[in-house]
Amino acid sequence: MNLSFKVSAQFGKWLISRKSADLMFSQVKDLIDNSSRLVDIDFLGVSFVSRSFADQLFKAIASYESDVSVRIVNPSRNILNLLVATKFNSTKNRQLDDKHYPVYTTNSKKEYLSRLGV
Amino acid sequence: MTIVRINTTTAAFANGFGNVYDVLKALNQTHDKIILDFQSATFLNPVSLLPYLALKKQQNYSDRLEFVNLSGQAGSYCTTIRFPNSFNAIDSTIDQFDEFLRGFEVKNYIPMTTFPGNNSTQRDLVITSVGSLLNRKLRNGPARDAVAMLISELTDNIGDHAQTDKGFIVAQNFVDYLDIAIADCGIGILQSFINAGVEGMDSASALNAATRGESTKDQVGRGFGISGTIKMLSKLGGGFLLFSGSAVFIQSNNRPAKIVKDDSAPWNGCLALIRVNTNIASNLIIANFYS
Numbered sequence: 001m002n003l004s005f006k007v008s009a010q011f012g013k014w015l016i017s018r019k020s021a022d023l024m025f026s027q028v029k030d031l032i033d034n035s036s037r038l039v040d041i042d043f044l045g046v047s048f049v050s051r052s053f054a055d056q057l058f059k060a061i062a063s064y065e066s067d068v069s070v071r072i073v074n075p076s077r078n079i080l081n082l083l084v085a086t087k088f089n090s091t092k093n094r095q096l097d098d099k100h101y102p103v104y105t106t107n108s109k110k111e112y113l114s115r116l117g118v
Numbered sequence: 119m120t121i122v123r124i125n126t127t128t129a130a131f132a133n134g135f136g137n138v139y140d141v142l143k144a145l146n147q148t149h150d151k152i153i154l155d156f157q158s159a160t161f162l163n164p165v166s167l168l169p170y171l172a173l174k175k176q177q178n179y180s181d182r183l184e185f186v187n188l189s190g191q192a193g194s195y196c197t198t199i200r201f202p203n204s205f206n207a208i209d210s211t212i213d214q215f216d217e218f219l220r221g222f223e224v225k226n227y228i229p230m231t232t233f234p235g236n237n238s239t240q241r242d243l244v245i246t247s248v249g250s251l252l253n254r255k256l257r258n259g260p261a262r263d264a265v266a267m268l269i270s271e272l273t274d275n276i277g278d279h280a281q282t283d284k285g286f287i288v289a290q291n292f293v294d295y296l297d298i299a300i301a302d303c304g305i306g307i308l309q310s311f312i313n314a315g316v317e318g319m320d321s322a323s324a325l326n327a328a329t330r331g332e333s334t335k336d337q338v339g340r341g342f343g344i345s346g347t348i349k350m351l352s353k354l355g356g357g358f359l360l361f362s363g364s365a366v367f368i369q370s371n372n373r374p375a376k377i378v379k380d381d382s383a384p385w386n387g388c389l390a391l392i393r394v395n396t397n398i399a400s401n402l403i404i405a406n407f408y409s
Contacts (some may be wrong), residue, residue, distance in 0.1 A: 012129075012246065014246040014249060014250060014266070016246060016249070016270035016274065017237065017274050017277065018237070018274065018278070019238070019239070019242065019277070020239070020242050031397050042122070048249070048253075048266045050266070050267060050270035050271060050272065050274065051267065051270075051343075051346065051405075052270065052271060052274045052343070053270075055342075066382075078263055078403075078404070078405070079261075081404075081405035081406070082404075082405035082408070084405070085405045085408055086405075086408065091140070092315055099329075099330055099332065101326055101329060101367065101375050101376055101377050102374075102376050102377070103321070103323075103326065103365075103376070103377045103378075103379060104377070104378045104379065105380070106378065106379070106380055107380055107381070107382055109136065109139060109140075109143075110128055112139060112378055112380050112383075113135070113136050114239045115376065115378040116132070116135065116359075116368050117368070117370065117373055118130075118131070118132040118133065118135045118136070118368075
């Protein structure tokens, strides 16, 4: 049996934290029973997903050991872009930026503000 | 008694930061009562006021800080933006908070709001309400995504790392840009690395590590919040100031990013001042800055 979890009905249009990703996937798992083969996480009506939420959702899905397939459906174009970018990062060790910013140490207010340019 | 004369005069990015420095130095180096005198402040941007609210809300500082000459037009404005009291969204139901925010649908700002610092559903709901209201004020699609991403990543960092019970947020929308300030008085970036077992860092090297994407959470997929913010604001134009411990990271239009450190005026926790250019190319894909 195929199941569908309507994200916006349970969590609204904005999904912004790792905690809400864990909570949501916990509810998805609660839907699943012995006859389930596929569960769709339906993003129809969701307008924003944060990178942290997406990363945590992928981690939760990856750690879910089951024969049931999990599929994300109906994301908006922007959310799809983010999911693709995040999915890539969630499965590979990232390369850190090479950049080290210059550090200026002072105990003079004048120099401090001048360095900051404010 | 130490008197700090608040002299913000323009809407320039981080204008008035010198006053924040003065207040922090006085808090750190004296046991004086500190009077913040607003008589000379000819321009009040909520973003420049949020640090004082965050400090006033700390138990160890609340009796030492006093605000004076907040009267007349400036006083009326401060009442409107909820300075120095803020709206306490920690002890409110989300319905009460949404009702409160409805009064700001046609305003150009989000009033000063205290939100839960822990990773809770209440925090998510509060930040979602703030973000949704800001989204409705912006017409440019990528700008909406950028602002939503900034708010979610930086407030999520508070829940993940700061170990504090509250955070503070305010925003002011101008014609071509949006200013946001987010603050906490938690453990700060350096202590977060120390707690994760990293040795030999100071505030500046911890900030350097965070800005290049190192995370105290040893997992793939981490460390994008601050580094992604920097990449995005670098491309979009605007400004980003991140103050933690005794180090300040700053990046603003046409000036190379840098870190400035002064041990005499530390911020215990994290203070982020953000300026987002809201007049950006409509085909820009914000997700790319986080990949």
